[in-house]
Structures are given as structure tokens and as C-alpha cells.
Amino acid sequence: MVRKNSAHKNSKKTFGSLGKFVDLPYDHGLMRETxxxxxxAPISEADIQAVVAVLRSxxxxxxxxxxxxxxxxxxxxxxxxxxxxxxxxxxxxxxxxAIGLKPGDEVVGPSMTWVSTPNMVELLGGRxxxxxxxxxxxxxxPEALExxxxxxTKVVIPVHYTGAPVDLDPxxxxxxxxxxHLLEDAAHAIGTHYKGREIGMGGxxxxxxxxxxxITSGEGGVLVTDDSALAAKIRxxxxHGLAVDAHDRAQQGRSPQAEVQQPGYKQNMPDMNAVLALSQLPRLDSxxxxxxxxxxxxxxxxxHIDGVTMLADPKWSHKHARHLLVVRVDERRCGMERSAFMEALKAKNIGTGIHFLASHTHRWYRENRPEPAGRLANTDWNSSRICTLPMFPDMADQDVLDVVNAIKEVLPKSVAKVAVTGVAR
Ligand SMILES: Cc1ncc(COP(=O)(O)O)c(C=O)c1O
Known part of the structure; x- marks a missing residue:
């Protein structure tokens, strides 16, 4: 997968606990061909067939x-x-x-999230x-939330960011x-565990x-709860606020002319979407x-690369879903700021993303909901430095090494250009 742009040599190395042997080309001018x-998305042939079967059904x-x-x-x-x-x-x-958020009600949560949550709060008149x-x-x-x-305050909405659980018990x-109310934003956290319990249990x-x-349904989401009254309201x-859908009517012989109980929306998931996630669900753990x-x-x-630092894992017992591989690009230490870093990696055929620009830094929020400087200091520091590196289950170990080698090559201050992990044979 790696093309030589100029003369280089490969070295056989073994990688720490993995103990795998790979050819690691580590000097200049290398880039992936693809x-x-x-x-x-991890879409298998069986997933595709499952969707086809729904289309035929x-x-x-x-x-x-x-x-x-x-x-x-x-x-x-x-x-x-x-x-x-x-x-x-x-x-x-x-x-x-469904919980009755009214204009003026406050919603407590991190700005470091996808801005969809703050947007919904604003659209309903909340703060x-x-x-x-x-x-x-x-x-x-828990201390910051308290x-x-x-x-x-109507509701607290912490985020299990990148699939790491917040400290749920306190x-x-x-x-x-x-x-x-407490709502867990578990957008990243299907399959995450907190102290031995799967996220979604008991909340x-x-x-x-x-x-x-x-796992994906194309677009979609699932809310889980033990609160049956809440679930009924959301359904x-x-x-449309009908309290039944087309399937209920077909299955349960309900009147085709069900009446609006209260005005509702049209946000039901189609079966052709559901079946895709359903087909992947048994593979979630693997x-x-x-x-x-x-x-x-x-x-x-x-x-071994100064200034490109992964997030720390929570101290409490957990199973991390590793939804995103987020690093912080610290220019003072690695000599390059984030946008140049992302551009340079793109030129080496490596894609990156940002998850996220903190919500309060988006234009509308800056102009309409300005935050006093320094109030969200850690959020601001990370918001201008975080970068998501490639990570998905179909990746080979060599793909990770391609990314790391590309990083070593693009960083002006990379001390690791010729340094590799593990014991040379
Ligand atoms: C933390 C977080 N919350 C909520 C959402 C919204 O998810 P969806 O795209 O399914 O609406 C996302 C989407 O990426 C997210 O990352």
C-alpha cells in the first residue's frame, strides 16, 4: 500500500505487545497508493442481502x-x-x-459535542x-455538572465522548x-460498558x-429507557402524534383512521434502514x-511522537467502544498547527476529521450566546487542536503504521522520523 517517492529502506521491526513483524518504511517521501x-462502515455482503430482502418484502x-x-x-x-x-x-x-422542555428551561451539558444537541435545545426555546x-x-x-x-435546570445531558463512559454513578x-432529568448522549457509545454494565442499562x-x-442504519438512532411512559410519549x-403507526395498524387491526392525540412529527425509521443495523448488531462486540x-x-x-497525543482513558472501570481515535495536535511541541497537519496528511492520502469544534465556537453561538473568555478553558484548548485519525474495523495494522509514518514525515519537529517502536531484530 505504500509507494516510494524517493530512495528509502525498509526495516523489519516487532511492535510491542502485538509482536507482529511488518515492513516499516520510515524515512522520507513515502505515501499510500490509496x-x-x-x-x-463495516458493511458485509450479508448486510446488503438483508436490505435487499426488505426491499423485496x-x-x-x-x-x-x-x-x-x-x-x-x-x-x-x-x-x-x-x-x-x-x-x-x-x-x-x-x-x-416529551419531558416538556419550555422556553427558558436550562439544559446542562458539555459544549464539546456534536452541535445537534445544543441546536435542539435552542430550537425549543431552552438555554x-x-x-x-x-x-x-x-x-x-459530576462536579462540573453539579x-x-x-x-x-430541566435536564443534564453528559456525552460518552468517543465511546468512553462518563462517571455515571455520581x-x-x-x-x-x-x-x-438525566439523558445520556450515547451517540458514540453503543457497546460501551461502565463498571460492568452496558450503557443504556438503568437510565x-x-x-x-x-x-x-x-454499527449503522444509514441514518438512525435508538433511545433506550426503563421509563415506559416516556417511551410511549416519544413513540x-x-x-404525527397518532400513537400508532402503519405497522401497528396492520398488525393489530387498529382503525386506519387513528386520530391525533397531540400534534407530532414524522421521524419514524424505515425498515430498510433498521435491517442494516439489525444485521450488524450480532457483530458489535467483534x-x-x-x-x-x-x-x-x-x-x-x-x-514516540511529541505533540500528537491521544486522549486519556477514564479512571473508573469501563469497556471503551473506541468509536473515534482522537489526538491533540499541539503546535508548541510538534511544530505544526492542526489545519496544516490535516492538509499534509491529506496530501499523503490519509483522511482526518474533527470531532468536534466546540458548540460555543460555531458562528451562531459566538454571535448569540457568547461565552466569557476562559470559562471553558479545556474545551477551547482541545477544540482548536483535536483531530480524528483513521480507525475502522476493516483497517489492517499496516494502515495504522501508514498513518503514523505519514505523521512522522509531515511534522517539522518529529523526533521520531527514524525512531520506531519495539525491538529491532
Ligand atoms: C455526541 C453526538 N451526539 C449526537 C449526535 C447526533 O447523531 P445523529 O447524526 O444520529 O443525529 C452525534 C452525531 O455524530 C454525536 O456525535
Whole structure:
């Protein structure tokens, strides 16, 4: 996969605990022949056939496959209820409406998230109260969340960022003590565990099934909860406020002229989407296991590059879903700022992304909801430095080495241009 641009030599090296032998070309002028994107959905032939079967079945919109996806995810998480919709963003919208978010109500959560959540809050007239995150995990702490809760707080929405869980036990205790709702933004965290429990168990959480996520329905999301009344409200709002959908009517012989209970939206997931995620769900653990191997290899290799630093893992017991491989590009140490770093990697056929520009730094928020300088110091520091490197289960170990070698080559101050991990043979 690596093309020589100028004379170079290869070295046989062994890589730390992996103990694998690879040819590692590590001097100048090398690049991949093919572009390595930062993500790629793990779609198998069986997944494709499952979608084709739905297309042939005559039932394309919300139907048995959505019901099966909901049941399967609820069972996996040990949750009573699961509700699928067209995206995690749609579910956030439905959830905020279902809990009765009113103009002026406050929503406490990190600015370091995909801006879809703050947007939903704003669109419903609520106020985002952003909290700073830990500088190295990018997770919101129970202390930071507690300090932001006021008498106007309606709900606290922490994010299991990149698939690492926030410290749920104290956050649950805090929300119970303060009498506010707790919604876990688990967009990154399907398959994550916190202290031996799968995310989604014992709380209310929203998973995203967008194509970048560990498993995907094309677009889609699933909310899990033990609160049956909440789930019923969200189901109603999801489909015009009818309280039944086309499948319910067909299955249960309900009147085709069901009446609006309260005005609702049109955010139901079609079966052809649901079946794609359903087909991938049995592979979730093995997909995460491969992500964990890739992340371990990245950690070993990046340890030798000053100024390109991975996030720290949480201290509490957990299983990380490794949804994204985020590094911080620190110009003071590596001699290059993030956008130049991303451009240089692109020129070497390596794709990158940013997850995320902090919400309060987006133009509308800067202009309409300005934050005092320094209030979100860790968020700001990371927002201008984070960069997502390629990581998806179909990647080979050599792909990681290609990325690391490209980084070594592009960095002006890379001390590691000729240094490799492991013991030379
Ligand atoms: C942290 C976070 N929350 C919410 C969302 C929204 O997910 P969706 O794209 O399914 O609406 C995303 C999407 O990437 C996300 O990263």
C-alpha cells in the first residue's frame, strides 16, 4: 500500500505487545497508493442481502424490522423500552419535547459535542448551560455538572465522548438529588460498558446509528429507557402524534383512521434502514474488539511522537467502544498547527476529521450566546487542536503504521522520523 517517492529502506521491526513483524518504511517521501478515509462502515455482503430482502418484502417503511431492532437493542442493554427514529438528533428533539422542555428551561451539558444537541435545545426555546470537560478525557465531571445546575435546570445531558463512559454513578446520584432529568448522549457509545454494565442499562440513553458509528442504519438512532411512559410519549411524537403507526395498524387491526392525540412529527425509521443495523448488531462486540486492537497499536506508536497525543482513558472501570481515535495536535511541541497537519496528511492520502469544534465556537453561538473568555478553558484548548485519525474495523495494522509514518514525515519537529517502536531484530 505504500509507494516510494524517493530512495528509502525498509526495516523489519516487532511492535510491542502485538509482536507482529511488518515492513516499516520510515524515512522520507513515502505515501499510500490509496486514500485511507478516517471512517468506513463495516458493511458485509450479508448486510446488503438483508436490505435487499426488505426491499423485496413489500414492507419498506416502519415495520417488523424496526420492532426487531428495538427489541434487540433493549435486550442487549437490559432496558425495558427502545424507540428507533430517523437519527439521534430526531430522538433528542422528541425527548426534549416529551419531558416538556419550555422556553427558558436550562439544559446542562458539555459544549464539546456534536452541535445537534445544543441546536435542539435552542430550537425549543431552552438555554444551553455549557460545562467544561476534563482536558485529557474530554468528559464532563459530576462536579462540573453539579456547579452548573440551577433552579431552572430541566435536564443534564453528559456525552460518552468517543465511546468512553462518563462517571455515571455520581452523575445519577446528583440528578436524583437535584430532581432533574438525566439523558445520556450515547451517540458514540453503543457497546460501551461502565463498571460492568452496558450503557443504556438503568437510565435513558440515545445511540446514533449514523454511518460513522460502530454499527449503522444509514441514518438512525435508538433511545433506550426503563421509563415506559416516556417511551410511549416519544413513540407518539415520532409519528404525527397518532400513537400508532402503519405497522401497528396492520398488525393489530387498529382503525386506519387513528386520530391525533397531540400534534407530532414524522421521524419514524424505515425498515430498510433498521435491517442494516439489525444485521450488524450480532457483530458489535467483534467490531469493538478490532477497534480496541487498532487503538492499542496507535497508542504504542504515537507514544514516540511529541505533540500528537491521544486522549486519556477514564479512571473508573469501563469497556471503551473506541468509536473515534482522537489526538491533540499541539503546535508548541510538534511544530505544526492542526489545519496544516490535516492538509499534509491529506496530501499523503490519509483522511482526518474533527470531532468536534466546540458548540460555543460555531458562528451562531459566538454571535448569540457568547461565552466569557476562559470559562471553558479545556474545551477551547482541545477544540482548536483535536483531530480524528483513521480507525475502522476493516483497517489492517499496516494502515495504522501508514498513518503514523505519514505523521512522522509531515511534522517539522518529529523526533521520531527514524525512531520506531519495539525491538529491532
Ligand atoms: C455526541 C453526538 N451526539 C449526537 C449526535 C447526533 O447523531 P445523529 O447524526 O444520529 O443525529 C452525534 C452525531 O455524530 C454525536 O456525535
Amino acid at each position: 486514500f485511507l478515509p478516517f471512517c468506513k 413489500g414492507w419498506i417503511t416502519t415495520g417488523p424490522k424496526v420492532a426487531e431492532l428495538e427489541r434487540s437493542i433493549a435486550t442487549r442493554c437490559g432496558a425495558k423500552e427502545a424507540v428507533a427514529a430517523t437519527s439521534a438528533t430526531a430522538l433528542m428533539h422528541l425527548y426534549l419535547q 444551553n448551560v455549557f460545562v467544561d470537560v476534563d482536558r485529557d478525557t474530554l468528559l464532563a465531571s 456547579a452548573a445546575i440551577t433552579a431552572r 452523575i445519577r446520584a446528583l440528578c436524583a438529588r437535584k430532581g432533574v 435513558t440513553a440515545i445511540f446514533s446509528l449514523h454511518p460513522i458509528k460502530t 407518539g411524537l415520532r409519528f 467490531l469493538i474488539a478490532r477497534r480496541q486492537e487498532l487503538a492499542t497499536l496507535y497508542r504504542e506508536q504515537l507514544a
